[in-house]
Amino acid sequence: xxxxxxxxxxxxxxxxxxxxxxxxxxxxxxxxxxxxxxxxxxxxxxxxxxxxxxxxxxxxxxxxxxxxxxxxxxxxxxxxxxxxxxxxxxxxxxxxxxxxxxxxxxxxxxxxxxxxxxxxxxxxxxxxxxxxxxxxxxxxxxxxxx
Amino acid sequence: xxxxxxxxxxxxxxxxxxxxxxxxxxxxxxxxxxxxxxxxxxxxxxxxxxxxxxxxxxxxxxxxxxxxxxxxxxxxxxxxxxxxxxxxxxxxxxxxxxxxxxxxxxxxxxxxxxxxxxxxxxxxxx
Amino acid sequence: xxxxxxxxxxxxxxxxxxxxxxxxxxxxxxxxxxxxxxxxxxxxxxxxxxxxxxxxxxxxxxxxxxxxxxxxxxxxxxxxxxxxxxxxxxxxxxxxxxx
Numbered sequence: 001x002x003x004x005x006x007x008x009x010x011x012x013x014x015x016x017x018x019x020x021x022x023x024x025x026x027x028x029x030x031x032x033x034x035x036x037x038x039x040x041x042x043x044x045x046x047x048x049x050x051x052x053x054x055x056x057x058x059x060x061x062x063x064x065x066x067x068x069x070x071x072x073x074x075x076x077x078x079x080x081x082x083x084x085x086x087x088x089x090x091x092x093x094x095x096x097x098x099x100x101x102x103x104x105x106x107x108x109x110x111x112x113x114x115x116x117x118x119x120x121x122x123x124x125x126x127x128x129x130x131x132x133x134x135x136x137x138x139x140x141x142x143x144x145x146x
Numbered sequence: 147x148x149x150x151x152x153x154x155x156x157x158x159x160x161x162x163x164x165x166x167x168x169x170x171x172x173x174x175x176x177x178x179x180x181x182x183x184x185x186x187x188x189x190x191x192x193x194x195x196x197x198x199x200x201x202x203x204x205x206x207x208x209x210x211x212x213x214x215x216x217x218x219x220x221x222x223x224x225x226x227x228x229x230x231x232x233x234x235x236x237x238x239x240x241x242x243x244x245x246x247x248x249x250x251x252x253x254x255x256x257x258x259x260x261x262x263x264x265x266x267x268x269x270x271x272x
Numbered sequence: 273x274x275x276x277x278x279x280x281x282x283x284x285x286x287x288x289x290x291x292x293x294x295x296x297x298x299x300x301x302x303x304x305x306x307x308x309x310x311x312x313x314x315x316x317x318x319x320x321x322x323x324x325x326x327x328x329x330x331x332x333x334x335x336x337x338x339x340x341x342x343x344x345x346x347x348x349x350x351x352x353x354x355x356x357x358x359x360x361x362x363x364x365x366x367x368x369x370x371x
Binding site: 004005006138141142144145 | 333335336339340342343346
């Protein structure tokens with residue numbers, strides 16, 4: 001669990017955004033994959049974020065009896081596949097073309113993935129800043145009484 | 147008797163508690179910047195303190211301030227920028243984080259100063 | 273029938289008892305003050321220990337609570353030590369007085 005809740009919150013966000021980057025990288029790498037394990041083209045994957053709820057138990061032990069329900073960061077609820085239809089491209093020379101010459105390509109849009117990548121990077125940097133800020137506050141508190 | 151004499155500064159301590167909690171809540175908001183349907187939370191302390199002071203329940207320097215003045219409030223407004231139900235504005239959160247950090251540092255300096263004054267008095271200026 | 277002479281003596285006895293009681297109270301109250309102060313120091317120290325133990329166990333992560341509690345305990349102990357030093361100095365000075 002750890003001692004410092006604010007660090008845990010930022011750390012959970014960092015790992016969640018990193019996982020999102022991995023999934024985005026996988027989408028981009030498989031933009032032309034027409035054949036997967038089960039024979040269908042590659043389906044685009046996305047991550048599902050969910051707020052992690054943990055009651056702040058340390059406030060229970062103070063004079064007041066109220067619970068300060070706050071969160072403990074973010075977690076990945078799951079990796080889901082995008083159900084939008086495959087792209088259909090006319091290419092009779094392709095080994096995976098069907099009888100009409102149509103090849104079903106993955107439903108990955110490079111532009112969308114690039115935008116998501118920028119968003120994930122920005123969120124990652126923001127969380128790093130939040131973690132540094134928490135650390136500097138904690139170090140400052142250590143100077144009480146010196 | 148001794149604590150009341152020397153340490154009538156629990157206002158600063160409660161403000162420190164509030165600032166620390168606010169740091170955690172803002173970190174939580176930043177962590178959930180991409181979570182669908184997440185509504186940002188804030189910590190209300192200063193407004194509650196001001197309203198209680200105005201209504202006369204607390205006088206300056208009194209130590210009757212308790213932790214019940216610190217509250218986590220959810221902001222239900224919906225953002226016009228986002229379509230996934232999330233109303234976290236990352237720039238706003240970063241600015242609040244910086245301001246809160248400075249506020250915390252200020253309070254730490256202040257309480258440090260109070261302790262130094264007491265020690266100086268006890269030593270008799272030597 | 274009251275005997276006035278006895279009444280007068282009784283008054284004197286009552287008056288002197290009052291003086292004794294007051295003197296005893298005063299010396300008790302100074303002792304009480306010192307004991308009170310030490311009890312306060314002890315209480316602050318106990319609170320500091322409790323908060324530090326909670327911090328170690330991970331029950332809370334308020335660094336400032338730990339630091340402030342330890343600082344309060346240290347300052348109050350220093351205060352009582354200074355008072356004790358002054359009292360001892362005063363006592364020794366009185367003892368040095370040539371009678």
